[in-house]
Amino acid sequence: MRPLAGLLWIGTLFLTVGRTRQSELSLYVSQPNLNATVEKNVLLSVAYTAKGVPVIRWKHTAAWGTTKIAEWKPGSYTNISDGYGDRVNVYRNGSLQILKVAMRDSGYYLVTVTEEFGTTIYGTILLNVSEIRYEDLHFVAVCFAFLTAVSAVLICLMWLCNKSLHLFQKERHPLPESATEETELQMIGC
Template sequence: LMRPLQGWRGRGILVGTVTLCLAAGWALQTPGGVSLVVPQPNINATVAQNILLSVEYSCRGIATIEWKHVSSWGTTSIVEWRSGNYVNISTVYKDRVTTFKNGSIQLRNVGMRDAGYYFVTVMEEHGTNAYGTIIVNVYEIIYEDLHFVAVLFAFLAAVSAILICFMWLCNKSLHLFQKKTTHTLTASTTEEIELETIEC
């Protein structure tokens, strides 16, 4: 009873190996296939800053890249282009977007409405797609912090001015004291000379 089972297992392993080899060969010969890498899935930016939504794709055929922005204000198509053919930028982003060959885009002068999710789709001509997502957080410049820094700077400047004045007064007092001491010593020396002269 065991021998037929072992023979069947051997045949199954052989068939599986052959099938795997054929599948691998077919995959290598198939012109399709696309891969997409998102090196920085989270981006923090401040208002008016330029940001780079960086991706890297590879495919055997001609790819079409599409970027969309999804936020609480809705979904907006940013740009769509086909490698080597055309670039279709939405009118909302007309003067703010730069595309790159690797599928990345640069978004200039971001505002609070630019925060949200950015979806990139790479569509290969043979029907294979790849998807990526980047989350962008946009923060306002907090002017209260700048005010605090300005006040601190003014305080330090005032303290420095007071210290400089104090050092100047100390130096002046020391100079006057030295001058007075020198004058006293000179007067004492003169008196001693006069006394010696009288004694003589």
């Protein structure tokens, strides 16, 4: 028995179908390209149809090599690689969730669904992880620092002007010594 396999392109959706006389297996990848920012959770969403319960495997491929992420048979067993143990969730429909993605998580994710009869189908998702840009926050911080410095200079200038005006008034209109002595005596109450 020779399996027949095909790949249908529907807009941005992929539907992979593999058929034999004994089994029918299909895999649906809803978003073949995903964009995410650092520290966000990402769902690599797929759905399969099969007569039996298949084995699902996920791998990550990047420039530095291929890494196994998880393998499971829904309702039977789940094996998650040590590097992903606390960072992934697996779902019965074949989907995989990666928690708090990092730049190193960028790359291709290959899902393999293998039925009991040996039929295997593949799906691929490209994940692009980017850093959060703080350019706007940086601009606000620089403007705030500049305005704070300008206000501090203006306050110092106002203080100097006030002191200069006080000294100028004393030089122009000095009080006679007797007037100051009388004022001091009146204040004391003598």
